[in-house]
Amino acid sequence: MTTLRAAVAAAWLGASLPAAAGIPVSHFVLDNGLELVVIEDHRAPVVTHMVWYRVGAADEPPGKSGIAHFLEHLMFKGTDEIPEGAFSRIIAANGGEDNAFTSRDQTAYFQRIAADRLEMVMRMEADRMRDLVLTEAVVAPERDVILEERNTRVENDPAALFDEQRQAAQFLNHPYGIPIIGWRHEIAALSRADALDFYRRYYAPNNAIVIVVGDVDPARVRRLAERHYGPLAPSADLPPRQRPQEPPQTAPRRLVFADARVRQPYVLRSYLAPERNPGQQRRAAALVLLARLLGGSDLTSVLGRALQVDSRIALGAGAFYDASSLDPSTFSIWVVPAPGVSLAEAEAAMDRAIAGFIANGPDPAHLERVRTQVRAAEIFALDNQMSLARRYGMALTSGLTLADVEEWPRLLQEVGAEEIVAAAREVLDLRRSVTGWLTSESEGEAAQ
Amino acid sequence: MIRLVASALMLIAAMLPARGATEAVEITSPGGITAWLVEEHAIPVVSLAISFAGGATLDPADRAGLASMMAALLSEGAGERDAVAFAEAAEALAARFSFSAGRDSVQLSASFLRENLGPALALLHDALVRPRFDPAAIERVRAQIISGIRADATDPDAIARRRFAELVFAGDPYARPVDGTEASVAAITRDDLLAAHRRLLVPGRARIAIVGDIGAEEAGRMLDGLLAGLAAEGPPLPGPAAMSLTGGVTVVGFDTPQSVVVFAQPGVARDDPDFFPAFVLNHILGGGGFSSRLTAEVREKRGLTYGVYSYLAGLRRADLWMGGVASANQRVAEAIAVIRAEWARAAREGVTAEELEAARTYLTGAWPLQFDSSAAIARLLVALQEDGRGIDYLTSRNRLIEAVTLEDVNRVARSRLDPARLRFVVVGRPVGLDPEE
Numbered sequence: 001m002t003t004l005r006a007a008v009a010a011a012w013l014g015a016s017l018p019a020a021a022g023i024p025v026s027h028f029v030l031d032n033g034l035e036l037v038v039i040e041d042h043r044a045p046v047v048t049h050m051v052w053y054r055v056g057a058a059d060e061p062p063g064k065s066g067i068a069h070f071l072e073h074l075m076f077k078g079t080d081e082i083p084e085g086a087f088s089r090i091i092a093a094n095g096g097e098d099n100a101f102t103s104r105d106q107t108a109y110f111q112r113i114a115a116d117r118l119e120m121v122m123r124m125e126a127d128r129m130r131d132l133v134l135t136e137a138v139v140a141p142e143r144d145v146i147l148e149e150r151n152t153r154v155e156n157d158p159a160a161l162f163d164e165q166r167q168a169a170q171f172l173n174h175p176y177g178i179p180i181i182g183w184r185h186e187i188a189a190l191s192r193a194d195a196l197d198f199y200r201r202y203y204a205p206n207n208a209i210v211i212v213v214g215d216v217d218p219a220r221v222r223r224l225a226e227r228h229y230g231p232l233a234p235s236a237d238l239p240p241r242q243r244p245q246e247p248p249q250t251a252p253r254r255l256v257f258a259d260a261r262v263r264q265p266y267v268l269r270s271y272l273a274p275e276r277n278p279g280q281q282r283r284a285a286a287l288v289l290l291a292r293l294l295g296g297s298d299l300t301s302v303l304g305r306a307l308q309v310d311s312r313i314a315l316g317a318g319a320f321y322d323a324s325s326l327d328p329s330t331f332s333i334w335v336v337p338a339p340g341v342s343l344a345e346a347e348a349a350m351d352r353a354i355a356g357f358i359a360n361g362p363d364p365a366h367l368e369r370v371r372t373q374v375r376a377a378e379i380f381a382l383d384n385q386m387s388l389a390r391r392y393g394m395a396l397t398s399g400l401t402l403a404d405v406e407e408w409p410r411l412l413q414e415v416g417a418e419e420i421v422a423a424a425r426e427v428l429d430l431r432r433s434v435t436g437w438l439t440s441e442s443e444g445e446a447a448q
Numbered sequence: 449m450i451r452l453v454a455s456a457l458m459l460i461a462a463m464l465p466a467r468g469a470t471e472a473v474e475i476t477s478p479g480g481i482t483a484w485l486v487e488e489h490a491i492p493v494v495s496l497a498i499s500f501a502g503g504a505t506l507d508p509a510d511r512a513g514l515a516s517m518m519a520a521l522l523s524e525g526a527g528e529r530d531a532v533a534f535a536e537a538a539e540a541l542a543a544r545f546s547f548s549a550g551r552d553s554v555q556l557s558a559s560f561l562r563e564n565l566g567p568a569l570a571l572l573h574d575a576l577v578r579p580r581f582d583p584a585a586i587e588r589v590r591a592q593i594i595s596g597i598r599a600d601a602t603d604p605d606a607i608a609r610r611r612f613a614e615l616v617f618a619g620d621p622y623a624r625p626v627d628g629t630e631a632s633v634a635a636i637t638r639d640d641l642l643a644a645h646r647r648l649l650v651p652g653r654a655r656i657a658i659v660g661d662i663g664a665e666e667a668g669r670m671l672d673g674l675l676a677g678l679a680a681e682g683p684p685l686p687g688p689a690a691m692s693l694t695g696g697v698t699v700v701g702f703d704t705p706q707s708v709v710v711f712a713q714p715g716v717a718r719d720d721p722d723f724f725p726a727f728v729l730n731h732i733l734g735g736g737g738f739s740s741r742l743t744a745e746v747r748e749k750r751g752l753t754y755g756v757y758s759y760l761a762g763l764r765r766a767d768l769w770m771g772g773v774a775s776a777n778q779r780v781a782e783a784i785a786v787i788r789a790e791w792a793r794a795a796r797e798g799v800t801a802e803e804l805e806a807a808r809t810y811l812t813g814a815w816p817l818q819f820d821s822s823a824a825i826a827r828l829l830v831a832l833q834e835d836g837r838g839i840d841y842l843t844s845r846n847r848l849i850e851a852v853t854l855e856d857v858n859r860v861a862r863s864r865l866d867p868a869r870l871r872f873v874v875v876g877r878p879v880g881l882d883p884e885e
Contacts, residue, residue: 042490043488043490043491044816044819045816046816046817046819076738085744085748088737088738088739089738089739089806092736092737092738092739092806092810092814093806093809093810094809094813095809095810095812095813095814095815095817096813096814096817097737097814097817098738112817112820113813113817114813114816140751141748141749141750141751142751143751144750144751144752145747145748145751145753145754146754147751147776148706148751148752148753148754148774148775148776149754151705151706151754151774151776152706152754152755152774155704155705155706156604156704156705156706156708156774260602260703261602261703261704262602263598263599263601263602264595264596264598264599297535297539298535299524299531299532299535300532300535300536300539305532308588309531309532309588312588315591315592315595316592336595338591339591339594339595365536368540369536369539369540370539372539372540372541372542373539373542375542376542376561377542379491379492379493379561380493380544380559382491382493383491383493383821383822383823384820384821385820386820
């Protein structure tokens with residue numbers, strides 16, 4: 001079985017690794033600095049067109065939290081050529097769908113549309129890259145929309161409020177401690193001028209990556225890109241992406257977030273963790289495998305097996321790790337205790353399970369199953385244009401190169417049990433952690 | 449951060465018919481099981497979706513949540529394997545299964561690597577036909593479900609949906625929460641689960657779609673093997689639900705900063721001659737993402753919400769024209785007033801020729817975009833079968849939308865939109881709303 005799997009892996013991954021499982025990927029850079037990645041998928045006459053900017057919430061000026069996300073909303077308002085409010089309407093009237101998202105290190109805009117409309121969406125994205133028009137009349141209601149978005153995502157959800165507090169405690173100095181959507185009082189004060197300052201500085205061809213996935217010919221995509229994106233002037237004052245970095249973290253932090261709406265308490269601990277870096281991805285690959293081994297499934301992971309199946313201390317348990325990040329990110333572990341089990345008992349059981357893993361290392365059969373699933377995920381990913389585009393966009397806006405993207409699946413197969421245990425020993429260090437309890441008010445008072 | 453509430457899009461996706469370009473064929477297995485098949489050999493993946501009609505509607509009155517718990521336990525131990533061994537076997541094959549129960553059906557969605565197809569299907573066959581319902585697995589899953597029910601008790605979205613169902617479907621199985629209550633889930637026994645398994649997984653009531661790297665003959669044999677051993681018949685399915693939908697506002701007091709609103713009026717059945725005009729009308733009114741009237745008036749002009757939408761909800765036994773919005777407690781009354789005004793304006797004045805043209809172009813042109821993965825296509829093809837569409841619908845669908853005229857849409861707007869019968873269920877501490885029950 002093992003040899004069969006190894007042979008299968010080699011076949012899947014391909015000897016020369018041209019790209020994920022051998023799909024055709026092309027890469028160009030225009031004279032003005034705009035980068036292009038084209039991935040061919042000829043199964044249907046459809047194209048996904050994404051523009052990724054190398055700017056996100058962690059690049060915001062102090063006191064202006066939420067401006068990256070606010071600008072993302074305002075980008076749909078209009079340009080010197082596109083009338084106010086017409087951007088999405090034009091896409092829809094051509095049978096397409098569009099949207100956008102803001103993250104800590106990147107902001108991305110996308111359209112999914114019939115492949116013969118690619119030139120139209122390129123012209124529109126190129127237009128709003130430099131020629132956005134904003135009036136006070138559109139800015140004020142959109143700020144209210146964002147306050148309502150914050151209500152929906154955060155204020156109405158105690159788990160999200162808890163997560164904001166935990167993340168803020170995790171980062172002593174780095175802006176990753178500030179929520180992407182922004183603190184409420186700072187969102188309320190964001191202005192048209194704040195949005196335009198941010199826009200003029202960061203939205204430019206030398207700070208953008210265009211990713212096209214679909215039924216297209218790469219040479220033609222290049223010609224279209226040269227025609228529409230090529231004439232755009234680069235930004236002259238693009239700052240280097242250097243954010244304030246973390247000092248040594250030397251003391252474990254703990255917090256209890258109490259909210260009357262909480263009916264199911266849980267404990268969640270995050271640790272500061274290294275991220276994928278260009279040419280240096282082995283430790284991040286080890287952490288990806290570690291997260292899956294510790295908490296990748298309810299029944300078969302280390303935490304699931306020990307806490308849900310054997311001791312029945314927990315109703316749920318898991319681990320997750322954010323590998324694609326410009327600066328160091330987090331590795332997190334959580335446990336939802338069973339009725340009658342306290343958060344303290346759940347946390348103690350979680351610590352025993354982690355200590356046991358570090359002492360014994362992974363079960364070889366378990367590691368092999370995890371690798372099989374990681375390999376299969378490569379194949380399943382080919383089935384969805386957005387997931388392919390995101391893989392490249394996330395990596396290239398997180399400081400990685402195409403070579404890193406291509407090497408990544410191989411590393412996930414290569415990194416061994418010893419490296420995984422060494423990564424666990426290094427990263428799962430309480431001094432760089434925040435342990436948070438989410439609980440209802442009464443229990444919160446009891447815990448203090 | 450995606451700009452639009454994704455669930456609104458997913459709700460309408462289920463009712464959009466298939467694009468003409470997809471080559472789906474109806475196949476019949478040697479054993480007589482029919483399914484829709486899309487062959488796609490570019491990627492070595494096979495996806496399967498099955499929907500067994502019945503679902504939570506067939507739960508006994510004092511066992512609400514039974515179908516849901518039974519579905520959750522199918523992959524928690526089957527055949528020779530206990531829950532852990534079953535999960536390990538699925539992981540070793542990289543096979544992905546998910547089972548769930550809704551009001552009207554029990555659903556399976558599965559994706560396999562082509563090279564593991566045989567052993568993965570054998571495993572899935574065990575889950576469908578030979579689930580063990582081991583006591584340890586039952587207790588573990590029961591505790592998880594009860595935890596979820598407790599969490600829903602303070603989730604404003606869940607409170608709104610539950611209250612709406614109780615109000616509109618009082619006395620009907622649709623009034624009960626699909627996952628049940630703490631008491632009803634606590635009462636479920638292993639015998640109940642075995643009975644629900646026999647009652648609900650009936651191949652004669654299955655709608656099936658297969659998409660991916662497989663041919664018709666092999667797919668037919670696969671289905672016969674997969675479903676062999678299931679009960680031949682189930683209890684009769686109940687007729688249309690009794691619905692009592694009166695206009696007004698129901699307030700459920702709950703301490704949270706933003707009120708969550710569910711609203712509805714009577715809907716339009718999938719087989720009603722008014723369905724396509726109503727579908728196009730809804731797109732213009734509240735279904736069209738950023739370009740709908742509700743989004744323009746409630747979100748873009750007034751900044752009252754992050755998301756507002758409407759859709760034609762086709763439950764198997766009832767049809768509703770539904771919608772949702774969420775707005776800060778002190779602003780939600782205005783959001784509701786604007787929605788009512790837009791509903792009334794559409795009923796009174798209809799839509800313009802320009803709006804109709806934009807809606808038709810979008811709805812016909814965007815169709816291929818729904819097909820973004822084999823698993824998604826399979827689920828969509830099953831939903832179409834549930835709606836009673838024939839396979840010819842895949843090619844006729846866009847013509848049906850093209851055929852909708854301005855007169856059709858405006859006639860349906862006048863005759864079917866009924867602002868006086870809009871019921872709003874509001875969860876929060878809304879300011880300035882009179883709770884007229």
